[in-house]
Amino acid sequence: MTMETHEIKHSTQSVCEQPSTYTLGPLQAGPYCCIPHPVIQVKALSLFYGGKCALDTVTLDIYRGCITVLIGPSGCGKTSFLSALNRLTDLVPSCRVDGTVHVEGENIFGAHCNLQQLRKRIGMVFQKPTPFPLSIQRNIALPLREHGVTRQADIQAITEQVLRDVGLWDEVCDRLDAPALSLSGGQQQRLCIARALALNPQILLMDEPCSALDPIASGVVEELINRLSGRYTIVIVTHNLAQARRIANYAAFFWVKERERIGHLVEFGRCQHIFETPSDPLTAAYVSGATG
Amino acid sequence: MIWWKHSISFLSASIDRWFSAALRIGALLAALIMLFILLFLLLESWPVLRHIALMRFFTDEAWHPLEDQYNLLPMVTGTLYASSGALLLAIPLGIASALFMIFYATPRTAVLYRRLIELLAGIPSVVFGFWGLTTLVPLINQWHPPGASLLASILILTLMILPTLALTSYAALVAVPKDYLQAAVALGLSRWGMIYGVALPAARKGIVAGILLAAGRAIGETMAVLMVAGNVVQHADSLFAPIRTLTANIALEMAYAMGDHRAVLFVSGLLLLLLVIALTIIAAWFGKTHHV
Amino acid sequence: MSKLFVNKDKMSYLLRDLTIQVLIYSAIVCVSGVFLWILFDLIRGGSALLSWQFLTDVPRDAGRAGGISSILASTLLVLLIALLAALPISWATAILLTEFISAESPFGRWVRYSLQVLACVPSIIFGLFGYAFFSLYLGLGFSILSGGLTLACMLLPILVSTAEAGLRAVPESYRLSAVALGMSRAATLFHVLLPVAAPAWAAGLLLGIGRAAAETAALMFTSGYVDRMPESLLDSGRVLALHIFDLSMNVPGGDAPAFASALVLILLLLVINLVAMRFTYLWQRKKLNAE
Numbered sequence: 001m002t003m004e005t006h007e008i009k010h011s012t013q014s015v016c017e018q019p020s021t022y023t024l025g026p027l028q029a030g031p032y033c034c035i036p037h038p039v040i041q042v043k044a045l046s047l048f049y050g051g052k053c054a055l056d057t058v059t060l061d062i063y064r065g066c067i068t069v070l071i072g073p074s075g076c077g078k079t080s081f082l083s084a085l086n087r088l089t090d091l092v093p094s095c096r097v098d099g100t101v102h103v104e105g106e107n108i109f110g111a112h113c114n115l116q117q118l119r120k121r122i123g124m125v126f127q128k129p130t131p132f133p134l135s136i137q138r139n140i141a142l143p144l145r146e147h148g149v150t151r152q153a154d155i156q157a158i159t160e161q162v163l164r165d166v167g168l169w170d171e172v173c174d175r176l177d178a179p180a181l182s183l184s185g186g187q188q189q190r191l192c193i194a195r196a197l198a199l200n201p202q203i204l205l206m207d208e209p210c211s212a213l214d215p216i217a218s219g220v221v222e223e224l225i226n227r228l229s230g231r232y233t234i235v236i237v238t239h240n241l242a243q244a245r246r247i248a249n250y251a252a253f254f255w256v257k258e259r260e261r262i263g264h265l266v267e268f269g270r271c272q273h274i275f276e277t278p279s280d281p282l283t284a285a286y287v288s289g290a291t292g
Numbered sequence: 293m294i295w296w297k298h299s300i301s302f303l304s305a306s307i308d309r310w311f312s313a314a315l316r317i318g319a320l321l322a323a324l325i326m327l328f329i330l331l332f333l334l335l336e337s338w339p340v341l342r343h344i345a346l347m348r349f350f351t352d353e354a355w356h357p358l359e360d361q362y363n364l365l366p367m368v369t370g371t372l373y374a375s376s377g378a379l380l381l382a383i384p385l386g387i388a389s390a391l392f393m394i395f396y397a398t399p400r401t402a403v404l405y406r407r408l409i410e411l412l413a414g415i416p417s418v419v420f421g422f423w424g425l426t427t428l429v430p431l432i433n434q435w436h437p438p439g440a441s442l443l444a445s446i447l448i449l450t451l452m453i454l455p456t457l458a459l460t461s462y463a464a465l466v467a468v469p470k471d472y473l474q475a476a477v478a479l480g481l482s483r484w485g486m487i488y489g490v491a492l493p494a495a496r497k498g499i500v501a502g503i504l505l506a507a508g509r510a511i512g513e514t515m516a517v518l519m520v521a522g523n524v525v526q527h528a529d530s531l532f533a534p535i536r537t538l539t540a541n542i543a544l545e546m547a548y549a550m551g552d553h554r555a556v557l558f559v560s561g562l563l564l565l566l567l568v569i570a571l572t573i574i575a576a577w578f579g580k581t582h583h584v
Numbered sequence: 585m586s587k588l589f590v591n592k593d594k595m596s597y598l599l600r601d602l603t604i605q606v607l608i609y610s611a612i613v614c615v616s617g618v619f620l621w622i623l624f625d626l627i628r629g630g631s632a633l634l635s636w637q638f639l640t641d642v643p644r645d646a647g648r649a650g651g652i653s654s655i656l657a658s659t660l661l662v663l664l665i666a667l668l669a670a671l672p673i674s675w676a677t678a679i680l681l682t683e684f685i686s687a688e689s690p691f692g693r694w695v696r697y698s699l700q701v702l703a704c705v706p707s708i709i710f711g712l713f714g715y716a717f718f719s720l721y722l723g724l725g726f727s728i729l730s731g732g733l734t735l736a737c738m739l740l741p742i743l744v745s746t747a748e749a750g751l752r753a754v755p756e757s758y759r760l761s762a763v764a765l766g767m768s769r770a771a772t773l774f775h776v777l778l779p780v781a782a783p784a785w786a787a788g789l790l791l792g793i794g795r796a797a798a799e800t801a802a803l804m805f806t807s808g809y810v811d812r813m814p815e816s817l818l819d820s821g822r823v824l825a826l827h828i829f830d831l832s833m834n835v836p837g838g839d840a841p842a843f844a845s846a847l848v849l850i851l852l853l854l855v856i857n858l859v860a861m862r863f864t865y866l867w868q869r870k871k872l873n874a875e
Contacts, residue, residue, distance in 0.1 A: 088764060093686045119766035126764075130757040132776050142775050143765040192761070199765060311770045312684050318676025319695045322744065325737050326698040329705065332716040388611035396608060405612065412619050414853050416798030418825045419846045422832050423622050426629070426839060451622075454615065484601045505704070512706020514801035515829060539708045539801070546712075546805055561712045568704045576700065 037064040039203060039233050040085060045099035047080050047089065055080050056264040057099065060252055062203070067225070067234045069244040069271070072254030072286070077263025078237045081254070082205050085235065086122040087115060103203070120147055123196030127208040129188030131180035131195075136172055139180045139191060140198045147199060162194040166224055186217025190224065197228075204228065206236040210243065222247060241287060245275050253283045333562045340555035349559065355525045357545065357553040364560055366525050370535035371564075373442055373528055374517060375510035378449030383503060385450070386457025393458075394465050395487055406462070413455035421519030424448040429520055436532045440522035443531040448516045453506040460505060464498025465491055504575040508568050514539040538564050630847025633840050639848070643811045646835050647827065652845055654813035658728060658821025659797065661814060662807055665732025666796050667789075670739040675785075677740075678747035683773055703741035708801040710738045715805035726820040731807025738802055739792045746788025750781035793856050797849065800825040824849045 038061035047055040055077035062068050070078040080089070087108060089095045101108050108118055131139050140159045149155055159176070163169040168190045172183070180191055189209060196204060206225070210218035225234060226247055238244050244251060251274040253267045267274060267283045278284045285291045334341075344362070352363035389409060393402040424444055433439030468491050476486040492499070514537075522534020523544060536544075542557050549557050641651030677695060685692045714734025724730035754777050762772040778785075800823075808820030809830065822830070828845045831838030 086764060088760060091760065091763060093688070116766040116768060119764055124761070124764035126757060126761060128757065130755075130761040132758060132761075133780055134776075142771075143762075143767055146765070146767045146771045146775075195761075195765065205764075308769050312680070315676045315680035315684060316691075318673045319680045319691075321673050322677045322740050323695040323698040325740065326702045326705075328717065329702075329709065329713045329737075332713050332721070333709070336712075336716050385611050385615055388608045389615060392608050392612050396605065405616070408616060408619060411854075412622075414794045414798070414850075414857070415622075416800070416825050416849060416853075418798070418800045418829050419626070419849065420622075422828055422842060422846055423625060425832055426843075427625055451618065482597055482601050484604050485597070508704040508706070512704075512708065514706065514708040515825075519829070519833060539706060542708050542712065543801060543804060546715075558712060558716075561709050564706060565709050568706060569701055572701050572704045576697075 038062065039064045039104060040235075041100075041102040042085075043100045043102070045081070045084060045097065045101060047077065047084060048096040048098070049092070050094035051096075053260075053262050055084075056262050058265045059099075060265060060268045062233060062235055063250060064233050065230050066249035067229045067236060067247050068250040068252065069248040070235065070237045070252050070254060071239075071241065071244050072263075072266075073256060073291075074239075075261065075263070076254040076256040078254050079207050080263070082207055082235060082237055083124075085203075085205055086119050086124055087113075088124070090115075116147075120199045121201055122203045122205060123199060123201035124205040125189070125192050125196055125207065125209045128212045129185060129192050131183070131188050131191050133179065133181055135177045136180045136183070136191060137176040140195050143195060144198055158198050162197045165197055165228075166190040166194040167220070168194060184217070186213050186220055189213060189217070189221055193221070193224065193228075197232075201232065203233045203235065206234065208237050208239060211239060241275075241289070245271065251275065253278075253280075253286060255282055255286075330565070333558055333565060337555050337558035337562055340552055340559055344552075344556075349556075349563075355541075357549070357556060360552070362556050364538070364556075364563065366527050367536055367538045367541050367560065368563075369527055370442075370521070371511055371537040371539070374445045374449055374521070374535065374537060375507060375513075377442070377446035378453060378510050379503070379507055381446065381450040382454045382457050382506065386454050386502075386506070387461050387499065389454070389458035390461035390465050391487060393462055395483060395491070409455050409458050412451075413459060417452060417513060417516045418519075420448050420452050421516035424516065424520040432532070438522065438532075438534060440520055440534050441532045442521070442528045442535050444520040444522075445517045445535065445537075446531075448520050449510050449513060452513060452516060453510050456506045456509060457502055460502025461495070461499045464495035464502065467498065468494040501575060504571060508571055511571075512539060512564065512568060514543050518543050626843065626847055626850065629840075629843030630845075633844035634847055638841075638844055642813060643827075643841075646838070647811065647831050647841055648835060648838055649841075652824065652827065652841075652848065654811055655822055655824050655827045655845070656848075658807070658814050659823040659825075661728045661817065661821065662732045662735060662803070662823055663793065663796050665729060665817065666735035666739055667793070669733055669736035670743055670792070671789075673736075674740050674743035675747050677744045678751060679773060681744075682748055682751040683769060683777070699741045699744055702737075703745065705738075706801075707738060707799055710734055710802040711805050713737070714802060719806055724818065726806065726808030726810070727818045728807055728814055728821045729817040731803045731821070731823070732817075734802050734806045735796045735799060738799065739796055742795060743788050743792050746791060747781070747785050750784025750788070751777060753784060754780045790857055794853050797853055797856070798825055799823075800829055824852070 040062035042058055042060050045058045046053060058081060070081065072078055083089050084097055085101060089097055097109060132142065134142065137159055140162065141155045144155055144158060160169060163172065168187060171187065180188065183191060210221050213221060222243055228234060248271040251271045252265060253274060254263055255266045256263045267278060267280045274283060275287050278287060349362055349364045352361045354361050355363050355366065393406055397405060428444050428447060429439040432441060432444055472490050472494055473486060476490040481489060517537050518540040521536060521540060523536045523540055524534040525536050528535045538560050542561055546557055638651040640653050642654050643652060644650035681687065681692055681696060714730060718724050718730035718733050719726060758776050759772065762776055803823055803826055807823060809822050809826065810820040811822045814821040824845060828842050831842035
């Protein structure tokens, strides 16, 4: 599988001219996949639910081919932030979004954004496994058909490919027609990842993909995420700091103000920086387990 | 790459638009029917409403439509007596049935009993009326002639609204989260303590909605009552006196009514409709206040 | 601390629970007893006359003799018309209300509220409306068409509310992940939501059919009393429920055929239910294992 080549609008500015609302960690040379080309540029993003601010002016860049983890206490707006990136916030009638999110240079909140294409490009995996109540095969075939892949041979090829990618093929190849809900939790979650991968996205959003799984299944999924990095840009929310440290290239630390219950971004930078030499005392306290 | 030979996303977006438009037309039709009903009842009763004072429907000497005497009051009281009597009997029985199915019966018995109730919910009103006519009325006649009476209509109405009450209460009680009940049991509450203290209050809204539904059904029921009530226009002075309800009056006289008489029947239909709408508004209001 | 919890009430609590249990059980026995009595009466009264000939013969002598074939034909036609008219409208409304517009929008509220009121309208009112609108205003007269359309109006609320409930019961996560996969709303609806909601829709359909087949008052002044075999949809046709009413109230000596007709009506409702249930089950299985 090859990456589609896209014109990346190189904007070094967005890396340099960070507003002073948070501290930017030093950008060292990373592995080759992590040359910081921003794929998603979030500028001054605020989220409101029925007039109440849930997330306050977040600005950060998501870099191509890297794993970016979002950490922070519950209710700090990580999940809301994540769902703003593929405009799932549209589904909440009372939700209003300020600011801009550019994916590959295109403002996704612009009037001409093709939502279905956007969501094809940005796959999403949820906290609880959400396979449709259909057969395993049909779970993958359905979105493919919807995006114009109609030849049965193509569908089968893609299905096998993505199931192999998530390491599920050997487990289910003899019962592709079994109901997806008959799989175990970990298998269901990997099926959901495979389903997202089948659309050949560039970016994967993962909302605590391991938190509803047992430790062993969680380990399998984590390893899978590691394998996928480089090929895909991954943004992942997790409460498991050890896991975050293991898999992340970049980390963003969110915090929620006690009284107003408004989430905001405290610090964003390379993983090492956030976990070992954080600039902000809040971050230091959180990653050392003193708060949160 | 076999992936994106063509994309149908734009096509499907426009399908969405057309689909939505078609749905709107359907919904508009559905909503307009209520207005149409009101409009046509008003239209048909207009000749009488124009030249007969409203109070005459309550102050005329009697119901002699052929002699321009239009006192609807005996019919109104007949309707009220019969339906409130039926509610008085059916509410405890219906709630007891629901409680039995959920908290007392073994699963097998509960299913059996529910099938029985569902079967009876499906029995047409005309069959209830027929049974009342051939079995109940002769029985009451032996006890206290004439048999066709307020009592007979109360009993038949009770049978008719009992399934509605039992099934709606059942649905409301089943919807009570199991956690509440578990918590109640964990606190050492007895079975009735749990039912009275936790289950019934949590399901109250649904049960009341069911009661209002049943009340509407009792007031509007025509055939069964028509067959067992005796249909004498009078204020009932005992349970054994024959009565005539508003609905039965329409069904009996519509076939031969002409001119003003016919319009008055439409007026009584309008009256019935307004009564029921008032009931609905109360129900909606109750639901709202309870919700807060 | 333990002084606060006195044990002397335990006996009275037990007694209270027991009393209530006895009350509930006796209520159940009463209800089941009466209902079984009704069923027994109907079966005993109806089975005497019920035969294949009764079903295939036309009624003679105002229904005292002969059978009910023309009555059955009218009933089925009226049902068919009612469902054909009501299903598209009500399912469209349910889909719109759950999937396409917010429940809080003015249009959504208005539709929902008017259906809520419509659900409570007594059937005799539908009869009056159908008579005034379909029979007189649209000039359909006493006809099967006019009766079927009147029934369709009556079925709308129940079909909408059951279909809506079925769709709302579908977990939100299905919608979220379908949207996250970039699927259109229509595709999500047809491939994911409807298969899940199908049993509820079928149940609603059953309720609708049951109510329509049982309906009498709404048809008295719309589809009429004529017991001939209907030749077109504009003919008047007497439905089964109305036949029972007419036999028992207006035809002296009509009790035996009335019993038999009542039994037929109940069996008909039962069969419709069973067939539809079976059908739903199969459909669901097929959908689950498709491809």
